[in-house]
Amino acid sequence: MAAGVKVLERKKRTLAEASYVPEIAKGLGKTMGRFFKNTFGPEEKKEIATVCYPEEKREYPPRFRGIHRLTQRADGSPRCVACLCCSTACPAQCIHIEPAEYEPDDPRYGYERYPAKFIIDELRCIFCGYCVEACPCDAIRMDTGMHMPPSTERGHFLYGKEVLLNLPGRDGTYLSGNPRHEPGDPTHPGVTREQGH
Amino acid sequence: MPTFKLNGQEIPFEPGDTIIRAAWRQGIEIPHYCWHPGLSIAANCRMCLVHVTSGRQMAMPVLRWDEKKKEYVPDTKPKLVPACQTGAQADMEVDSVGPEVQQAQAHVQEFLLLNHPVDCPICDQAGECKLQDYYEEHQHTLKRKRTEPVHKPKGVRFGPTIVYDAERCIMCTRCIRVCDELVGDHVLDMRERGNRNEIVLAPGRELDHRYTLMTEHVCPVGALTSRDFRFKARVWFLKTVDGICTGCATGCNSHVDFDPRYGKVYRLRPRDNEQVNGFWMCDDGMMTYQEAHEHRVVTAVDGRGEDAEKLLQEEATEELAARLKGLDAGSLAVVLSAHHASEDNFVLAEVAKALGVKHVYLAAREAEDIGWEGDDILRHADPNPNRAGATAVAEALLGEAPGDLEDLVGDVLAGQVKSVLALGAIGGEKEGSLDALKNLADVIVLTANEGPLPSVASLTVPVASWAEMFGTFRNAKGLDQHFVRAIPSPEGIEPAWKTLVAAAQELGLEGIAYARTGEVRTAMNDAAAPAAGDEAQASAPA
Numbered sequence: 001m002a003a004g005v006k007v008l009e010r011k012k013r014t015l016a017e018a019s020y021v022p023e024i025a026k027g028l029g030k031t032m033g034r035f036f037k038n039t040f041g042p043e044e045k046k047e048i049a050t051v052c053y054p055e056e057k058r059e060y061p062p063r064f065r066g067i068h069r070l071t072q073r074a075d076g077s078p079r080c081v082a083c084l085c086c087s088t089a090c091p092a093q094c095i096h097i098e099p100a101e102y103e104p105d106d107p108r109y110g111y112e113r114y115p116a117k118f119i120i121d122e123l124r125c126i127f128c129g130y131c132v133e134a135c136p137c138d139a140i141r142m143d144t145g146m147h148m149p150p151s152t153e154r155g156h157f158l159y160g161k162e163v164l165l166n167l168p169g170r171d172g173t174y175l176s177g178n179p180r181h182e183p184g185d186p187t188h189p190g191v192t193r194e195q196g197h
Numbered sequence: 198m199p200t201f202k203l204n205g206q207e208i209p210f211e212p213g214d215t216i217i218r219a220a221w222r223q224g225i226e227i228p229h230y231c232w233h234p235g236l237s238i239a240a241n242c243r244m245c246l247v248h249v250t251s252g253r254q255m256a257m258p259v260l261r262w263d264e265k266k267k268e269y270v271p272d273t274k275p276k277l278v279p280a281c282q283t284g285a286q287a288d289m290e291v292d293s294v295g296p297e298v299q300q301a302q303a304h305v306q307e308f309l310l311l312n313h314p315v316d317c318p319i320c321d322q323a324g325e326c327k328l329q330d331y332y333e334e335h336q337h338t339l340k341r342k343r344t345e346p347v348h349k350p351k352g353v354r355f356g357p358t359i360v361y362d363a364e365r366c367i368m369c370t371r372c373i374r375v376c377d378e379l380v381g382d383h384v385l386d387m388r389e390r391g392n393r394n395e396i397v398l399a400p401g402r403e404l405d406h407r408y409t410l411m412t413e414h415v416c417p418v419g420a421l422t423s424r425d426f427r428f429k430a431r432v433w434f435l436k437t438v439d440g441i442c443t444g445c446a447t448g449c450n451s452h453v454d455f456d457p458r459y460g461k462v463y464r465l466r467p468r469d470n471e472q473v474n475g476f477w478m479c480d481d482g483m484m485t486y487q488e489a490h491e492h493r494v495v496t497a498v499d500g501r502g503e504d505a506e507k508l509l510q511e512e513a514t515e516e517l518a519a520r521l522k523g524l525d526a527g528s529l530a531v532v533l534s535a536h537h538a539s540e541d542n543f544v545l546a547e548v549a550k551a552l553g554v555k556h557v558y559l560a561a562r563e564a565e566d567i568g569w570e571g572d573d574i575l576r577h578a579d580p581n582p583n584r585a586g587a588t589a590v591a592e593a594l595l596g597e598a599p600g601d602l603e604d605l606v607g608d609v610l611a612g613q614v615k616s617v618l619a620l621g622a623i624g625g626e627k628e629g630s631l632d633a634l635k636n637l638a639d640v641i642v643l644t645a646n647e648g649p650l651p652s653v654a655s656l657t658v659p660v661a662s663w664a665e666m667f668g669t670f671r672n673a674k675g676l677d678q679h680f681v682r683a684i685p686s687p688e689g690i691e692p693a694w695k696t697l698v699a700a701a702q703e704l705g706l707e708g709i710a711y712a713r714t715g716e717v718r719t720a721m722n723d724a725a726a727p728a729a730g731d732e733a734q735a736s737a738p739a
Contacts, residue, residue, distance in 0.1 A: 081318050093458075110353075
């Protein structure tokens with residue numbers, strides 16, 4: 001016999017074990033005990049792990065990644081500059097952006113561009129949060145705390161710019177935490193050459 | 198050839214070469230912004246500073262911060278020289294990676310980024326920007342300046358093609374030199390000094406010559422951007438293959454940048470080829486990428502006007518063979534295309550030969566019809582990429598030079614031609630010049646784009662465009678240049694030569710059975726071999 005092999009004696013079952021009856025009674029006793037305690041017992045003694053979703057909801061951890069939202073500037077325009085960093089980082093390739101340019105008479109012309117289209121395929125999304133990490137201007141977030149509403153229509157899961165912009169964060173805010181002070185904003189610290197240095 | 202040593206490696210050089218050019222020829226890059234192999238030397242960016250370690254050393258007195266004494270102490274550092282301006286000398290020893298050079302490069306980088314807005318998210322150059330690349334390679338330190346950077350004009354429209362952003366500009370003057378030296382039009386210049394420096398247009402002018410996109414091409418940063426490509430795509434999504442410009446008979450070499458996810462070509466960039474186009478392309482040539490998507494024919498159409506009926510692609514090939522079967526070869530005209538690859542033209546000429554066709558013509562764009570003008574820089578007077586190739590194929594296989602479309606119309610009116618098998622979309626752009634063909638029952642056109650020929654066709658068969666196939670163009674100098682497939686064709690569409698091979702097999706024509714581009718090329722070379730002498734003569738520069 002090879003070294004290191006330990007030979008064990010097979011244990012014989014007792015009559016009680018072989019009949020299964022006491023073990024079944026023990027098991028059922030536990031089950032029924034819990035049943036009566038959780039059904040008729042006092043509230044504080046109940047031991048229930050499940051909740052009656054959706055009437056009752058568990059509190060999610062603060063960093064729970066729900067459906068996306070696009071943050072807004074103070075004037076309600078999207079903070080997003082359509083740099084495509086999020087769609088580059090996206091491993092599921094679920095973000096489609098078409099950038100556009102502000103008109104030449106807009107004070108933001110040359111400093112910002114904006115997404116003419118911003119579509120996220122929420123069905124394809126794997127909720128990894130890379131888009132949020134990649135965003136250089138805090139324009140996309142996953143802090144809505146929401147799940148996708150169910151639907152039987154695939155098209156309903158293609159969330160466009162308007163939908164994403166109008167989803168609030170869990171704290172109810174819409175604004176970006178990173179307002180950039182563009183020319184045209186009263187908070188802009190720089191000056192143009194025409195105004196002198 | 199004399200040599201010098203760069204970081205211990207022997208670099209051969211020609212007399213008159215600078216260090217950076219000799220290294221560039223060997224494929225070694227010394228970091229630079231303002232130097233460009235096709236332009237004069239400006240030596241203003243100071244990024245290419247190197248240390249010449251042979252010969253007499255010059256030491257510069259400097260004050261260096263001493264961390265222990267907490268004060269500046271006198272010290273020396275070697276005098277560095279710009280590699281773009283310093284001539285290479287035999288047995289010279291140059292160091293371009295030493296600590297002094299690295300320090301100089303890091304400092305130059307920090308200086309160039311001092312007032313840079315770092316708006317990479319909205320900058321089209323991001324991904325192919327020298328500032329980004331060299332930051333990663335040579336700087337990797339944070340900016341120490343804490344004050345607001347100097348603001349300058351952004352989004353200045355320089356002309357119909359170019360937008361300028363002064364904040365991103367590093368004043369390398371490459372764009373000015375392109376206008377001066379390539380085009381000979383001093384439309385750009387620089388004004389002010391120091392951090393107020395900016396590129397401006399000549400008063401009363403716009404950047405509107407024929408090579409404006411070259412200013413964007415040479416711009417090492419995002420200061421000049423092309424209005425056509427602006428915000429269309431991110432360059433890191435694009436893949437590149439080697440292409441040949443279809444704009445004119447010069448056959449400029451290009452990079453075809455396309456997005457493989459959407460099968461879409463986004464732009465062309467010039468590809469260096471000293472024999473053909475140097476480093477440049479013209480604006481019209483750069484815009485020829487649009488042919489790959491605009492006015493594209495993707496469905497086969499049988500019949501004209503209201504009787505027109507759409508066909509599936511397989512049906513189209515069968516219909517093509519069926520129609521050819523019923524035609525009288527004596528009155529059938531075959532029209533080659535100066536706009537299609539030699540491979541397409543070769544197989545069409547082979548079909549014509551096998552059928553015994555007598556009338557052969559060449560469809561080509563005429564310069565005056567499309568407002569094309571040649572010049573002495575790159576633009577050839579003939580706006581067709583493959584007139585020489587198509588003519589050579591016709592001469593090698595059919596033994597005669599093809600007539601032009603006017604001859605075709607003449608022969609149709611004279612009643613000698615009763616049916617037409619044509620390749621390509623482009624004929625004379627003159628309205629109604631091909632109306633005579635409308636009366637013929639069988640005008641079969643294999644085409645990638647809409648145009649005058651498809652508009653008179655009674656059977657249109659879509660074929661692959663140049664972006665969707667491997668092929669060869671022969672330029673005006675007689676140089677055969679291959680191009681590579683960038684994007685897949687729309688479902689079921691094949692190159693014209695493949696469509697013709699399929700039709701030839703249905704017809705039972707012998708000897709026309711190719712499966713690959715390489716086989717067509719071999720057959721084409723074999724056919725051209727006996728007439729090689731004549732061909733060289735025929736394709737001499739016009």
